[in-house]
Amino acid sequence: MNVTRLCDQTWSALLDERDGKPSQWPAFADVAAGELYRPLARRTGRPMVIAQVGQSLDGRVATLNGDARDLSGRDGFNHLHRIRALVDAVVVGVGCVLADDPRLTVRNVSGPNPVRVAIDPNGRIPLGLKLLNDQSRTIIVQADDIAPRHDVETITLSRNAAGLLEPADILASLVARDLTSILIEGGATTIEHFLCHGLLDRLHVCISPIIVGSGLPGLSLPPIKALSQALRPRVTTYNLGSDILFDCDFRAGATPGLNAVAASGVAAE
Ligand SMILES: NC(=O)c1ccc[n+]([C@@H]2O[C@H](COP(=O)([O-])OP(=O)(O)OC[C@H]3O[C@@H](n4cnc5c(N)ncnc54)[C@H](OP(=O)(O)O)[C@@H]3O)[C@@H](O)[C@H]2O)c1
Numbered sequence: 001m002n003v004t005r006l007c008d009q010t011w012s013a014l015l016d017e018r019d020g021k022p023s024q025w026p027a028f029a030d031v032a033a034g035e036l037y038r039p040l041a042r043r044t045g046r047p048m049v050i051a052q053v054g055q056s057l058d059g060r061v062a063t064l065n066g067d068a069r070d071l072s073g074r075d076g077f078n079h080l081h082r083i084r085a086l087v088d089a090v091v092v093g094v095g096c097v098l099a100d101d102p103r104l105t106v107r108n109v110s111g112p113n114p115v116r117v118a119i120d121p122n123g124r125i126p127l128g129l130k131l132l133n134d135q136s137r138t139i140i141v142q143a144d145d146i147a148p149r150h151d152v153e154t155i156t157l158s159r160n161a162a163g164l165l166e167p168a169d170i171l172a173s174l175v176a177r178d179l180t181s182i183l184i185e186g187g188a189t190t191i192e193h194f195l196c197h198g199l200l201d202r203l204h205v206c207i208s209p210i211i212v213g214s215g216l217p218g219l220s221l222p223p224i225k226a227l228s229q230a231l232r233p234r235v236t237t238y239n240l241g242s243d244i245l246f247d248c249d250f251r252a253g254a255t256p257g258l259n260a261v262a263a264s265g266v267a268a269e
Contacts, residue, residue, distance in 0.1 A: 002032035017041040040086040051184040051191040052204040060215035066099035073242025085111025089179040093190035094120040203248040
């Protein structure tokens with residue numbers, strides 16, 4: 001199990017790498033920190049999509065009434081804020097926005113705020129929420145069959161036969177705006193859409209040592225008949241301190257089951 005210590009010099013080198021500045025990777029830098037964060041900091045010319053989910057030992061991401069605020073431990077939150085600082089954009093679903101009223105900014109570490117993107121096909125995000133009321137850039141993705149909103153930058157997309165916005169169309173719209181490194185932060189429904197369509201390069205599952213008992217589940221995908229069809233990405237584990245991180249790499253060799261899941265798509269909500 002890897003342990004990630006991040007000194008200031010290593011973090012500065014990662015931010016320089018993110019910005020395409022010549023950087024000196026510290027000789028003493030923790031190897032695990034490099035393995036974990038350098039793939040997120042590098043800009044390779046092709047889009048990089050990572051999803052992160054913070055869950056309990058019993059696989060819950062929030063209580064039944066949607067409280068997810070302190071689910072991850074301090075080091076889990078620091079990790080999430082590091083990812084936010086390294087990517088160009090952070091994407092959430094409207095369920096997360098309505099439940100948490102998140103800011104999605106970088107506060108626990110130094111670094112730039114990502115562009116905040118909320119998928120809100122039906123225009124449910126009201127005025128007054130934090131995303132619409134601070135200086136950081138926010139984009140709302142909505143369906144083209146509802147009244148356009150004028151209080152925020154929007155992307156309008158048509159719905160597919162299931163009534164959903166195609167995750168690939170969402171990504172293409174972001175890439176067209178030069179947002180090529182993207183964190184899908186949740187909730188689980190939003191992550192599932194990207195995972196089912198085979199669009200995730202990485203998935204970070206950050207496990208906090210608490211048992212919620214009952215609550216909103218983590219990822220749910222279309223049913224499979226046999227475990228041979230299960231997704232088996234290459235996984236590296238990291239001991240973050242308060243939380244254990246499973247870094248799932250879907251691009252390292254073949255991922256059994258991914259094609260089958262992608263072909264089955266995701267059920268309409
Ligand atoms: N532990 C964690 O890591 C974590 C992280 C984030 C959130 N949370 C918790 O998770 C809960 C919310 O999660 P959730 O799964 O219910 O909701 P969610 O994923 O935040 O939002 C789902 C909604 O977003 C819209 N949406 C997302 N992708 C879409 C697509 N491709 N096409 C069309 N619409 C799309 C739909 O809106 P419509 O319903 O309008 O169609 C959908 O119902 C909250 O309680 C929050 O606190 C936990």
